[in-house]
Amino acid sequence: MKVLIAPDKFKGSLSAFTVADSIEEGILKVFPDAVVVKVPMADGGEGTVATLVNVMGGEIIKVRVKDPLLRDIESFYGILRDRNTAVIEMAAASGLYLLKEHEKNPMITTTYGTGQLIKDALDRGCRKFIIAIGGSATNDGGAGMAMALGVRFYNKDGKEVGFGGGELSKIYRIDVSNIDKRIKDCEFLVACDVSNPLVGENGASKVYGPQKGATKEMVEILDKNLEHFGRLLEKHFNKRIIDVPGAGAAGGLGAGLIAFLNARLKSGIEIIMDIVDLEQKVRNSDLVITGEGKVDFQTIFGKTVSGIAKLCKKYNKPCIAITGSIDEERQLYKIGITAVFSIIDKPMGLEEAMRDAEVLLKKSTERIFRVIKVLKDFD
Structure with missing residues (x-):
């Protein structure tokens, strides 16, 4: 399995590099032989x-x-x-x-x-x-x-x-x-x-x-x-x-x-995707994982997740978004996101979620890929 990890930062909590590393750790717990390519992203803001x-x-x-x-x-x-x-x-x-x-x-x-x-x-x-x-x-x-x-x-x-x-x-x-x-x-x-x-x-x-x-x-x-x-x-x-x-x-x-x-x-x-040649990396992947701290109505307007989603749709690649919180997701499905998952696994305040984001992200990724493994084995 070739997995491309291309997330933005979780603002105020995790850098895009830490997000990518955490997702990779969760994937390898389930698919230790997966080929993982990490490309921490940004959309013109901090990072x-x-x-x-x-x-x-x-x-x-x-x-x-x-x-x-x-x-x-x-x-x-x-x-x-x-x-x-x-x-x-x-x-x-x-x-x-x-x-x-x-x-x-x-x-x-x-x-x-x-x-x-x-x-x-x-x-x-x-x-x-x-x-x-x-x-x-x-x-x-x-x-x-x-x-x-x-x-x-x-x-x-x-x-x-x-x-x-x-x-x-x-x-x-x-x-x-x-x-x-x-x-x-x-x-x-x-x-x-x-x-x-x-x-x-x-x-x-x-x-x-x-x-x-x-x-x-x-x-x-x-x-x-x-x-x-x-x-x-x-x-x-x-x-x-x-x-x-x-x-x-x-x-x-x-x-x-x-x-x-x-x-x-x-x-x-678009600038960042061009410079890092993300289109070629998406084309060579079986699955793409992206994410940011919050998915809401602004996400489709030029944010990292939307840019990656559109590339995935172009090449018919499944694209999963992992996020801290979800306010609006339906528009994302129209532009190429396959599924959106929040890292929150129980009732908690914002401070706790941000403090424990790295651990929560690893656990969420592992859960997602355990489901993928079942479906892969079933197939």
């Missing part, structure tokens, strides 16, 4: 750097940057084996997980640290960039990122504006004369797992602002500010930005990357 460095070879670079509130922190990014490709997670510098609950405020948080990561990679000779933009704490349209790369924003009085989504309405003039000249020789590919436009009911502020600490009043202000900023960008760069799918990702960082770095936006899971 993208580790996944690509692990699969493609390379190294993790540690660097000091500013966090969303401009405090000094140690961050990281990856440089792949070719020494030319940098893999950056914006969350590593500008992510929501870097803030305590009372610190969340998209009116003042900035993507400046993300720009610092890009600059450091430029200094090390990288000219190809894969930027994962999930998990942001920001709503500044990428203005902070641009500032770190030399762009200046001025108000009507000719003074530079400050940081954060609350400052965008003050911008009157954009000056790119001092932007890092090396950018024009670079290729920027942006991995995002959402298709939201910059503004409106489905835009960055209204959909994601509340989880970043925005009140209802803040959401309205932030949306208007991003619209103002987006129109300035479209006028300055003479290109469509505001309604581009994904422009609203990471609080509008998608829009900023399109504008200032001429970046291309693509589904994160």
Whole structure:
């Protein structure tokens, strides 16, 4: 039996690598001679750097940057084996997980640290960039990122504006004369797992602002500010930005990357699957196991599980998803998932489930494959 294990992380609990190892252990208890191929996955959020460095070879670079509130922190990014490709997670510098609950405020948080990561990679000779933009704490349209790369924003009085989504309405003039000249020789590919436009009911502020600490009043202000900023960008760069799918990702960082770095936006899971040649691995497998921490209505919209499910459907391969909790599964069956299983085996709270996730995952996998063994023997 050839089994491909291609899971995402169980957020807040297990890395994709630990998930893959745990599933493998459960399989081998039942099928000790199984041929297991492990490909820990990511969809453009946290874990993208580790996944690509692990699969493609390379190294993790540690660097000091500013966090969303401009405090000094140690961050990281990856440089792949070719020494030319940098893999950056914006969350590593500008992510929501870097803030305590009372610190969340998209009116003042900035993507400046993300720009610092890009600059450091430029200094090390990288000219190809894969930027994962999930998990942001920001709503500044990428203005902070641009500032770190030399762009200046001025108000009507000719003074530079400050940081954060609350400052965008003050911008009157954009000056790119001092932007890092090396950018024009670079290729920027942006991995995002959402298709939201910059503004409106489905835009960055209204959909994601509340989880970043925005009140209802803040959401309205932030949306208007991003619209103002987006129109300035479209006028300055003479290109469509505001309604581009994904422009609203990471609080509008998608829009900023399109504008200032001429970046291309693509589904994160599609980028990762292409790089690790997942299609060939699915084709060569008898069975595929995937999973993530929670299966819900968002899963079908560009998440790891949905991307893998579609590949399995293409090649008529059975695909089992193992997850922490299940909110919605029926749509997954339509796109290629054969069955969905939760690791929860008794009534328990979230804290206990997350604490014991590794053990629960091994046990669940073993149970699933014991059933498979019976069916295989019966056949």
